[in-house]
Amino acid sequence: MAMATTVKxxxxxxxxxxxxxxxxxxxVPFLPIGRxxxxxxxxxxxxxxxxxxxxxxxxxxxxxxxxxxxxxxxxSVYLEQADMFxxxxxxxxxxxxxxxxxxxxxxxxxxxxxxxxxxxxTCVVLTEFVxxxxxxxxxxxxxxxxxxxxxxxxxxSTTPIGNPQxxxxxxxxxxxxxxxxxGILPAMLVGVIVNAIILLCMFWRLLCFEKxxxxxxxxxxxxxDVTSHRFSPxxxxxxxxxxxxxxxxxxxxxxxxxxxxxxxxxEGSLKSQSILGENDLDRISSGGDELPRNSIASKEAISxxxxxxxxxxxxxxxxxxxxxxxxxxxxxASRNGATIHSVEEKDGSSKRWKRVLWKTxxxxxxxxxxxxLLMGLNMSWTAITAALALVVLDFKDAxxxxxxxxxxxxxxxxxxxxxxxxFNKTGIPSKLWDFMEPHSRIDHASGIAILSxxxxxxxxxxxxxxxxxxxxxxxxxxxxxxxxAEEKKAWLILAWVSTVAGNLSLLGSAANLIVSEQAxxxxxxxxxxxxxxxxxxxxxxxxxxxxxxxxxxx
Numbered sequence: 001m002a003m004a005t006t007v008k009x010x011x012x013x014x015x016x017x018x019x020x021x022x023x024x025x026x027x028v029p030f031l032p033i034g035r036x037x038x039x040x041x042x043x044x045x046x047x048x049x050x051x052x053x054x055x056x057x058x059x060x061x062x063x064x065x066x067x068x069x070x071x072x073x074x075x076s077v078y079l080e081q082a083d084m085f086x087x088x089x090x091x092x093x094x095x096x097x098x099x100x101x102x103x104x105x106x107x108x109x110x111x112x113x114x115x116x117x118x119x120x121x122t123c124v125v126l127t128e129f130v131x132x133x134x135x136x137x138x139x140x141x142x143x144x145x146x147x148x149x150x151x152x153x154x155x156x157s158t159t160p161i162g163n164p165q166x167x168x169x170x171x172x173x174x175x176x177x178x179x180x181x182x183g184i185l186p187a188m189l190v191g192v193i194v195n196a197i198i199l200l201c202m203f204w205r206l207l208c209f210e211k212x213x214x215x216x217x218x219x220x221x222x223x224x225d226v227t228s229h230r231f232s233p234x235x236x237x238x239x240x241x242x243x244x245x246x247x248x249x250x251x252x253x254x255x256x257x258x259x260x261x262x263x264x265x266x267e268g269s270l271k272s273q274s275i276l277g278e279n280d281l282d283r284i285s286s287g288g289d290e291l292p293r294n295s296i297a298s299k300e301a302i303s304x305x306x307x308x309x310x311x312x313x314x315x316x317x318x319x320x321x322x323x324x325x326x327x328x329x330x331x332x333a334s335r336n337g338a339t340i341h342s343v344e345e346k347d348g349s350s351k352r353w354k355r356v357l358w359k360t361x362x363x364x365x366x367x368x369x370x371x372x373l374l375m376g377l378n379m380s381w382t383a384i385t386a387a388l389a390l391v392v393l394d395f396k397d398a399x400x401x402x403x404x405x406x407x408x409x410x411x412x413x414x415x416x417x418x419x420x421x422x423f424n425k426t427g428i429p430s431k432l433w434d435f436m437e438p439h440s441r442i443d444h445a446s447g448i449a450i451l452s453x454x455x456x457x458x459x460x461x462x463x464x465x466x467x468x469x470x471x472x473x474x475x476x477x478x479x480x481x482x483x484x485a486e487e488k489k490a491w492l493i494l495a496w497v498s499t500v501a502g503n504l505s506l507l508g509s510a511a512n513l514i515v516s517e518q519a520x521x522x523x524x525x526x527x528x529x530x531x532x533x534x535x536x537x538x539x540x541x542x543x544x545x546x547x548x549x550x551x552x553x554x
Contacts, residue, residue: 004426012046012426016419018038018042019041022034023466024507035412036408036412039416042416043415046418051422051426064380067380067381068161068170069410071387078401079366080125085113092105102133106147107150110151111152114155114162115156119155119156130145139207143202143203146537153503154188154192154544157191158188160379163499168468169468169491169495171380172472186551188548191500199536361390365386365390372386443486455467458471472491478490492552493549496552504534
């Protein structure tokens with residue numbers, strides 16, 4: 001591609017440089033507007049500087065990539081609501097044999113999860129759980145956080161839906177989901193194992209000093225016990241018993257000696273009668289014939305003369321009727337209580353079955369989406385169809401779920417597509433590739449090594465997605481001159497190296513930044529510094545990348 005005019009080259013380079021600075025360093029002091037606004041600013045400058053026309057800018061936006069990204073994010077939201085990631089967390093602790101075993105499990109679960117649910121989602125959900133694991137075993141969280149972020153990046157390289165740059169590669173290369181998976185899977189498996197070994201070697205001593213698992217179990221049980229006590233039905237029975245105690249204390253406040261003395265006796269009698277008349281519960285519990293006897297005694301005490309036999313007989317009959325009525329009320333109350341209890345049990349059982357049925361539906365739709373992708377169906381529409389199926393099956397307003405989608409990321413991609421396309425039209429990337437192409441031949445081992453080094457450096461300097469957009473078509477065209485198999489292999493090498501390159505530094509991948517930020521804000525916060533990450537990331541990235549390259553199948 002020929003170079004554009006000098007004015008377009010300069011202005012296009014300025015627009016791309018502004019985009020790059022704001023994308024790599026979102027908290028720039030002189031313009032702290034963030035990555036999303038930075039990408040839109042770069043796109044706008046490309047149009048204002050007339051590097052691109054407005055129509056060319058809209059054409060640069062890749063809608064299939066945005067559709068695939070949106071669909072996978074919606075599916076991930078519903079999987080999180082269906083407790084998928086909670087189950088993944090339980091897998092980490094199932095029959096654990098210590099901190100070293102847990103570290104290896106974090107690597108494995110993180111890699112598998114990120115391959116199908118994206119590395120960013122995996123890091124968002126599992127970071128705080130990993131911090132709790134480290135706290136329970138009394139070890140520094142640094143090795144576990146590094147294991148989570150690095151394994152998520154390595155695992156996400158396996159599938160087209162594992163990370164954003166793979167989405168771009170899958171759509172542009174038209175490589176099917178199954179071929180993409182089989183082409184990188186061996187490299188990913190070996191890479192995860194090697195990455196875990198490096199972590200164990202670097203942090204072996206730290207992982208040896210852990211407290212007993214019994215203490216950790218006690219902490220977890222205590223936390224669960226507090227939660228269950230807070231929502232325990234015992235609170236209701238406590239309220240009932242306290243009400244009964246209040247009534248008993250009110251009855252105890254009535255002085256029997258006051259009943260015998262004139263007007264004060266009448267007031268005390270009326271006071272006791274009013275209390276007893278307002279509380280059927282005490283009437284039932286004290287017996288059916290207790291109240292009439294008390295009333296007779298109070299009548300005798302007030303009048304000062306004995307009651308006639310006829311009045312006693314009438315009172316006795318009333319007592320029998322009252323007893324029968326009290327027993328009838330007791331039976332009805334018990335029946336009503338049993339009926340309410342059975343209705344509550346049925347409602348609770350119905351809700352549980354609905355919840356189980358809904359979870360099963362979510363998992364079946366997700367599995368169906370993966371099967372459709374493996375069959376080679378259109379990835380964007382497959383993901384969107386699965387997302388809308390979950391929205392319909394949820395059978396309620398989808399706004400709360402859709403609000404969890406990262407629309408800022410979608411907008412960021414739109415701005416990035418326009419900015420990178422404008423930079424490509426300046427002709428600078430083509431001239432640089434013309435210089436590197438003779439030394440980066442895909443059919444030679446030395447050429448693969450140089451190509452990998454270029455991708456590794458650019459992915460950490462310009463970020464991995466812009467690197468894929470800048471180099472993808474050029475690498476594919478150069479490899480297609482050799483053979484179609486080499487073209488496919490070149491795309492997969494680009495996916496592998498650009499993804500693993502994110503482990504080099506804390507700024508190399510969005511997953512790294514997510515883990516660092518989530519860990520800093522968590523309840524048991526921990527700060528993962530740039531240098532602590534670099535000490536592990538540099539050797540791990542170089543070794544894992546080099547070991548995985550020969551295992552990639554064309």
